[in-house]
Amino acid sequence: MKMYFFDVSDNGNITRDDVGVFCVSDADVRQKAIEALPGLADEVLPDGDRHEISVIVREENEVYIFRATLLFTSHWLR
Amino acid sequence: MKNPLIRKLEQVVDLTDGDRRMLEAIGSSGRPVKRKQDLIKEGDSPNNVHLIMEGFACRYKLLPDGRRQIMAYLVPGDFCDLHIAILGRMDHSIATLEPSVVAFISYDTVMDLTENHPRITRALWWATLVDEAVLREWIVGLGARSADRRIAHLLCELMVRLDSVGLVEDNSFHLPITQAEIGETLGVTIVHANRMLMKLHEMGFITRKRYQMTVRDPQGMMEFAQFKPDYLHLHRLKDKNRLFSGEFAY
Numbered sequence: 001m002k003m004y005f006f007d008v009s010d011n012g013n014i015t016r017d018d019v020g021v022f023c024v025s026d027a028d029v030r031q032k033a034i035e036a037l038p039g040l041a042d043e044v045l046p047d048g049d050r051h052e053i054s055v056i057v058r059e060e061n062e063v064y065i066f067r068a069t070l071l072f073t074s075h076w077l078r
Numbered sequence: 079m080k081n082p083l084i085r086k087l088e089q090v091v092d093l094t095d096g097d098r099r100m101l102e103a104i105g106s107s108g109r110p111v112k113r114k115q116d117l118i119k120e121g122d123s124p125n126n127v128h129l130i131m132e133g134f135a136c137r138y139k140l141l142p143d144g145r146r147q148i149m150a151y152l153v154p155g156d157f158c159d160l161h162i163a164i165l166g167r168m169d170h171s172i173a174t175l176e177p178s179v180v181a182f183i184s185y186d187t188v189m190d191l192t193e194n195h196p197r198i199t200r201a202l203w204w205a206t207l208v209d210e211a212v213l214r215e216w217i218v219g220l221g222a223r224s225a226d227r228r229i230a231h232l233l234c235e236l237m238v239r240l241d242s243v244g245l246v247e248d249n250s251f252h253l254p255i256t257q258a259e260i261g262e263t264l265g266v267t268i269v270h271a272n273r274m275l276m277k278l279h280e281m282g283f284i285t286r287k288r289y290q291m292t293v294r295d296p297q298g299m300m301e302f303a304q305f306k307p308d309y310l311h312l313h314r315l316k317d318k319n320r321l322f323s324g325e326f327a328y
Contacts, residue, residue, distance in 0.1 A: 006269040019272050021257065036269035043225055043270075055269060 002060070004029055006036065009054040010044060017058075029066055033057050037070040049074045081105040082155035082243040083129060087201035089242060090315045097195050104191075105131055108181040117158065117172045117180060124168055126182040128158040133178020134254050138262070139170045148263040150213065151175075151236065151255075155243045160188060160202055176254035176289075204315060211309040220265055223304075228264045229274045230303035233284065237293055238307050250292040 001024050005017040023029045033055040040053050050073050057066040084101050087093065093101070108131040111117065117128050117135065128135075135152040149170065152158055158172050163185035174180070192199045212235070219228045233253075240251045255263075261271040278284045283299040285292045293299060 006272065008269075008273055015273065015276070017269075017272060018276065019257070021268055021272060032267065032269055036267040036273075039225065039266050039270040040273070 004032075004065075005058040005060075006033060007056045007058060008036075008040060009052075009056060010040075011052055014056075020060075026066075029057055030068070033066055033068040037068060041070055041072065045072060080244065082131060082245075083157075085243050086155035086205070087198065089312060090204050091197045091201045093197055093201075097198050100191065100195060101198065104129065104181055104183055104187065107183070108132070108179040111174050111178050111180045113174055113176050113178075115174050117174065118168050119171045120168050122168045123166065124159070124162040126184060127160055127162060127188050128172065129181040129183060130154050130156050130158070131179040131181055133180070134175040135172055135178060135180075136175055136259070136263075137170050137172050146262045147265075148259060149216070150209070151263075153236070153239055153243065154245065156209075157202070157205065160206060163188070175259065200315060204311065208309075208311050211311065215309050225264065225266050225270060226274045226277055227303050228266075229260065229271065230278055230283065230299050231305050232260070232264065233278070233291065233293065234296075234300050234303050234305040234307075235310070237291075237296070238310055238312070242310075242312055248292075249294070249296060250290060252289055253291040254289045 001022045003020040004023050005020045007017050008015045021032060023032060036055050037053060040055070041051070044051060044053065050071075052069060052071050054067055054069040056064055058064050081102055083105055084093065084098055087101070108129070111133075118124060120139065130152050132154055135156075135158070136148045137150040137152070137158070138146050138148045140146050152172070162168070192202065215231075215235070219231055223231060236253065237246060237249075237251060240246050245251055257271045257275065258268045260266075260275070261268045264271070266274070275284070275286065278299070279286065281298075281302070283293065283295050283302065285294060299305075
């Protein structure tokens with residue numbers, strides 16, 4: 001089990017994770033990053049017609065290893 | 079340290095020496111339980127009532143896919159289901175979150191307590207009603223509060239509850255709950271719980287060192303969380319003017 005840090009990019013504003021989360025495998029890292037996105041989106045929407053939120057996972061040695069992004073767009077059709 | 083059950087109940091009623099002796103006897107039967115041990119599991123037939131003397135426990139339910147929902151935290155002085163023996167089987171589980179001291183009380187003792195000690199009985203009704211009020215507040219939080227307020231609200235609640243049994247010192251308390259458990263309590267993912275804790279830290283409300291939580295701005299956090307401690311009913315029974323006077327100005 002290793003410690004990973006889940007930074008969040010909210011329309012490009014990055015919040016660094018200083019606490020970290022223990023994960024058991026790459027699959028666990030991926031799962032935790034992806035499952036966080038809907039909750040993070042819920043926190044910021046509604047907010048305009050475009051929003052991009054990413055979870056970017058960092059190892060303890062500061063190397064980024066995974067990114068999951070949720071892109072929201074909306075526009076009128078009339 | 080003073081028996082937390084006596085401390086808790088004395089906030090709301092005046093106990094006699096006899097009442098106190100009875101509660102001391104119950105408390106002294108506590109025995110150590112390791113961390114992450116089930117005190118009772120869903121489906122079990124309950125034989126004993128559990129009383130947390132030291133440590134921390136939670137009520138939880140496991141879903142078929144392995145996900146867990148925590149429905150309550152039990153802190154020193156809390157009974158886990160006073161009249162559970164009336165029910166045939168447990169509909170949820172209770173587990174310790176850290177090494178704890180738990181008194182296992184027979185239902186005969188509970189009956190003796192409630193039949194021969196009217197002041198204790200009244201105080202225990204109060205405790206049961208407060209447990210329900212806390213649950214209602216949690217439902218409101220899950221349904222209607224944003225994740226950051228939900229976490230802040232939970233921390234305010236735990237601070238007030240722990241303070242009422244003398245476990246808060248200089249706005250600081252032991253809180254042996256992981257980010258994963260906060261997530262399982264508030265319906266957020268572990269990454270989200272982590273982010274919200276950092277946000278509360280950045281807002282100047284809390285600092286956290288392993289399992290030690292310090293609230294740097296109780297008033298500010300209570301306002302942010304929209305936390306009103308009324309639902310914890312920390313005042314003398316039948317005397318609404320005499321408010322609980324703890325360390326904080328609520």
